[in-house]
Amino acid sequence: MIYTVTMNPSIDCFMELSELVEGATNRASEQRMVPGGKGINVSRVLHRFDIGSILLGFTAGFTGAFLKEELTAEGLQAHFTDTPGMTRINMKLKTAKETEVNGPSPEISQDYVSELLRKLELADKDDLLVLSGSLPPSLPADTYRTIAEKTPLKTVVDTSGIPLQKALSARPYLIKPNIDELTALYGQESADTSGAVLLARKAVADGAKNVLVSRGAESALLVSADRVLEAAVPSGTIHSTVGAGDSMVAGFLAGLANGHPPEEAFRWSIAAGSATAFSESLCSKKLVEELLPSVSVNEYKEESV
């Protein structure tokens, strides 16, 4: 079984408008509200691949109730813990560009993390744990590391900044930084492909078994102690990149769950990320399957590192 943890879920409220004028009343032509948050998106995509997961994390208020209703109606196992406050709303504004305003997290006390750990005690040692998204600021920055260290489960961590840096020492099976998150992790402004490989290798030296680096339309890398793989990303028309990174995590896990080795799971990951970027919402299995043949993976040339 796969457990996904979303400590700071959201309702993602998508609005389309021709332009966004600061300081004016803007009117949207379209509006759509969907469950959001990184672990939740991973579970929603896995479900499209007929892979079950248990969704853990914290929900609050009527927005939290909406989340649980929607996810349950979709056939997902939403086992969230209710907390005081209000699950946030994240605005996703689509003009010619994508602008995001993510709401603040409710305050979550340490007691709720203890309750989450109790729920994880039910997991089997062969289960997989996905810790995804930002941490509520009321929790210590090493919360993911603490959870990963307290469970015997193989762990995937998809977060950024200090929580990611701290989680590395818990030796996660996989981390999935985008290029900005990877460069920020090591205090750099930017990195080209060889720079990204160097930084991903640092992350491996610091504890990650596999580092899946997404670089938007440019390429993606899968770096582990013994090899570096690079893949080109399919081209297509972008509808919304919200959830594309989460779809990569889900695609990778779906590939593994279907018995494929990591290099093939890497292909699934890119096909899923791009399928979401080319869709209005999260990817369909059908589009992922259509894109798969166009994703080729190569060993990264060592001499150019």
Ligand SMILES: Nc1ncnc2c1ncn2[C@@H]1O[C@H](COP(=O)(O)OP(=O)(O)O)[C@@H](O)[C@H]1O
């Ligand atoms: N312009 C694009 N064209 C094709 N695929 C894209 C594009 N932007 C994103 N993707 C897909 O989404 C994945 C994740 O995108 P990226 O922006 O790097 O990560 P994140 O969503 O985590 O910030 C990419 O690896 C790729 O598969």
Ligand SMILES: O=P(O)(O)OC[C@H]1O[C@](O)(COP(=O)(O)O)[C@@H](O)[C@@H]1O
């Ligand atoms: O927890 P964070 O970092 O604020 O991110 C939450 C947001 O990220 C998403 O999970 C999408 O993430 P990606 O685009 O990186 O896949 C949204 O659903 C959500 O609004």
